[in-house]
Amino acid sequence: xxxxxxxxxxxxxxxxxxxxxxxxxxxxxxxxxxxxxxxxxxxxxxxxxxxxxxxxxxxxxxxxxxxxxxxxxxxxxxxx
Amino acid sequence: xxxxxxxxxxxxxxxxxxxxxxxxxxxxxxxxxxxxxxxxxxxxxxxxxxxxxxxxxxxxxxxxxxxxxxxxxxxxxxxxxxxxxxxxxxxxxxxxxxxxxxxxxxxxxxxxxxxxxxxxxxxxxxxxxxxxxxxxxxxxxxxxxxxxxxxxxxxxxxxxxxxxxxxxxxxxxxxxxxxxxxxxxxxxxxxxxxxxxxxxxxxxxxxxxxxxxxxxxxxxxxxxxxxxxxxxxxxxxxxxxxxxxxxxxxxxxxxxxxxxxxxxxxxxxxxxxxxxxxxxxxxxxxxxxxxxxxxxxxxxxxxxxxxxxxxxxxxxxxxxxxxxxxxxxxxxxxxxxxxxxxxxxxxxxxxxxxxxxxxxxxxxxxxxxxxxxxxxxxxxxxxxxxxxxxxxxxxxxxxxxxxxxxxxxxxxxxxxxxxxxxxxxxxxxxxxxxxxxxxxxxxxxxxxxxxxxxxxxxxxxxxxxxxxxxxxxxxxxxxxxxxxxxxxxxxxxxxxxxxxxxxxxxxxxxxxxxxxxxxxxxxxxxxxxxxxxxxxxxxxxxxxxxxxxxxxxxxxxxxxxxxxxxxxxxxxxxxxxxxxxxxxxxxxxxxxxxxxxxxxxxxxx
Numbered sequence: 285x286x287x288x289x290x291x292x293x294x295x296x297x298x299x300x301x302x303x304x305x306x307x308x309x310x311x312x313x314x315x316x317x318x319x320x321x322x323x324x325x326x327x328x329x330x331x332x333x334x335x336x337x338x339x340x341x342x343x344x345x346x347x348x349x350x351x352x353x354x355x356x357x358x359x360x361x362x363x364x
Numbered sequence: 365x366x367x368x369x370x371x372x373x374x375x376x377x378x379x380x381x382x383x384x385x386x387x388x389x390x391x392x393x394x395x396x397x398x399x400x401x402x403x404x405x406x407x408x409x410x411x412x413x414x415x416x417x418x419x420x421x422x423x424x425x426x427x428x429x430x431x432x433x434x435x436x437x438x439x440x441x442x443x444x445x446x447x448x449x450x451x452x453x454x455x456x457x458x459x460x461x462x463x464x465x466x467x468x469x470x471x472x473x474x475x476x477x478x479x480x481x482x483x484x485x486x487x488x489x490x491x492x493x494x495x496x497x498x499x500x501x502x503x504x505x506x507x508x509x510x511x512x513x514x515x516x517x518x519x520x521x522x523x524x525x526x527x528x529x530x531x532x533x534x535x536x537x538x539x540x541x542x543x544x545x546x547x548x549x550x551x552x553x554x555x556x557x558x559x560x561x562x563x564x565x566x567x568x569x570x571x572x573x574x575x576x577x578x579x580x581x582x583x584x585x586x587x588x589x590x591x592x593x594x595x596x597x598x599x600x601x602x603x604x605x606x607x608x609x610x611x612x613x614x615x616x617x618x619x620x621x622x623x624x625x626x627x628x629x630x631x632x633x634x635x636x637x638x639x640x641x642x643x644x645x646x647x648x649x650x651x652x653x654x655x656x657x658x659x660x661x662x663x664x665x666x667x668x669x670x671x672x673x674x675x676x677x678x679x680x681x682x683x684x685x686x687x688x689x690x691x692x693x694x695x696x697x698x699x700x701x702x703x704x705x706x707x708x709x710x711x712x713x714x715x716x717x718x719x720x721x722x723x724x725x726x727x728x729x730x731x732x733x734x735x736x737x738x739x740x741x742x743x744x745x746x747x748x749x750x751x752x753x754x755x756x757x758x759x760x761x762x763x764x765x766x767x768x769x770x771x772x773x774x775x776x777x778x779x780x781x782x783x784x785x786x787x788x789x790x791x792x793x794x795x796x797x798x799x800x801x802x803x804x805x806x807x808x809x810x811x812x813x814x815x816x817x818x819x820x821x822x823x824x825x826x827x828x829x830x831x832x833x834x835x836x837x838x839x840x841x842x843x844x845x846x847x848x849x850x851x852x853x854x855x856x857x858x859x860x861x862x863x864x865x866x867x868x869x870x871x872x873x874x875x876x877x878x879x880x881x882x883x884x885x886x887x888x889x890x891x892x893x894x895x896x897x898x899x900x901x902x903x904x905x906x907x908x909x910x911x912x913x914x915x916x917x918x919x920x921x922x923x924x925x926x927x928x929x930x931x932x933x934x935x936x937x938x939x940x941x942x943x944x945x946x947x948x949x950x951x952x953x954x955x956x957x958x959x960x961x962x963x964x965x966x967x968x969x
Contacts (some may be wrong), residue, residue: 286573286575287575287577288575289573290576293576293577295946296942296945296946297942298945299946299949300927300942303734304567304571304594304597306570306571306572307573307654309573310573320882320895323882323883323884323885324879324882324953326885327884327885327956327957327960327961328949328950328953329951330885330889330960331949331953332921332954334889334890334898334902334947334956335631335902335906335917335921335949335952336921336922336924337890337923338895338899338902338922339454339895339899340899340902340903340906340922341804341805341808341809341814341918341922342801342947343800343801343804343818347818348797348800348801348804350907351800351818351821352796352797352800352825353823354643354795354822354823355796355825355826356789356792358826359789359792359826359829362790362969363789364663
């Protein structure tokens, strides 16, 4: 079985589904045997999910609308 | 006379001794590289591993592959080289002549004919190799180990032939003439290249996992390239051949005593592009970014280096390499003379030829084995390639049409952009509404301050309006807009005198990150919190990340851009983005763990 360091070396690609079938087999075997890597994988996957679903850094609709309105008013005034 | 001068290295020179099977039989092709002994060393290592060391395929069989490929390229020198080797192995002349006449008509076993056909296709029409070719070999009972060895032999043939065109060595032994070869026995490339993005799904052969910690060549590649390309991962069934290839790459590409690494990477990029090899274009665009060449410049070199901002001498160098690597029948001594005239020394010309040969080795092998992409190739290049293939299909193969193919990236904003460029304020306004979120997030990430991001946004929009007329549709509008946002944010940071660097650390990111918090998380941890609480938690966590991780996480996980797009936006290589993304995610994980781990205050309720 591969070591934890070898698992970590492929971990980023694994989260992104970018590993070959042969590597995938090794990683999944490791995960089934190693508790700490399993916890790491599971919680990192959840982290990505939570971050993605959080809708963070959403500029409130009214703020962005009024900002665009301001800029456009300025540009239209220059044009006129 | 050979095109480049030689120096006497003596027959005791180690790489010569390796190949000197019969005293005094060192090929002139190797002697012709004597201005740069390290490249001879690399070449000798490859020859030894592929040809002389015991493999799965017999030596005779491999020499026959080398002979047939050289003959098909009308390369008298290389055909003579393989012919001499076959005669030494006891092959009678009538069989050699028969082989040159038509290999399917002499009494070769069916299996060998199949392998030979595969090699010819890999070497001469690599774009048309597909999984069905490999299936046919499997049906003949040929093992993957042998298929790799055959493909590497075909690639070696191309390596030799490229060098023989560039160096023009004297024949070895008595003069001999190549009989006129039969034409038309191989499929025309255009008939097989479809305009589909990936005509064939690789990989074609098994590639068991090989650990970089236990296989030294992989460690070497990880250090020099920042990652292990699939090109190498796909050949793990043959560590012997892999080791030789890595040594060759190390000896040819890494030293900077003659040409710089950047010059060599541009040669690899430009010649791969001329050979329409998307895999290699993608990889060299990324490696160039790692060397500080912007994404735009790299893509321009792939599309048409004449329009890049390279110095004129380097453009001439690329003209030379492209002719040698991709239009070799036109290559002559005049090309060497021209490079000398723009100031290149013979040693540099030699290295350029060797890099071109290495490129063609890699291009052929990648296509032959159907090695899967590491990264998406640049969109603009893929579209140019599709146009070219379509043009080839229509048989309008005038060279001029090739360089004048206009490239425009498909973009759902294209129509609005055109209107905005023509002066429509309404169109411009709509574009701003579409992308304000993206711009805001990028600004917030780089500035590390959502309030300041709002201030900067106005500047970005004004600047975009000012420059929109000059926007060229070689990239997407959003990409262009984001680059304005990025520059604006960096300008703000300079004003704050809070210098940060988003730059690339050459090929080596920080060491492995050690997770600290290893308690398991509860199921559906976010259910214990309100949406607003989660948002605040995430925003705080992301803002606490170092800038170089923050921007990558923001673009990939919040804005959900693909990794390739994130890398392009930031002028970083994909491997660098991957390392930073993982690091950022792991840091966020540590930040969230106290809230979501089993036994933590709220999650436990």
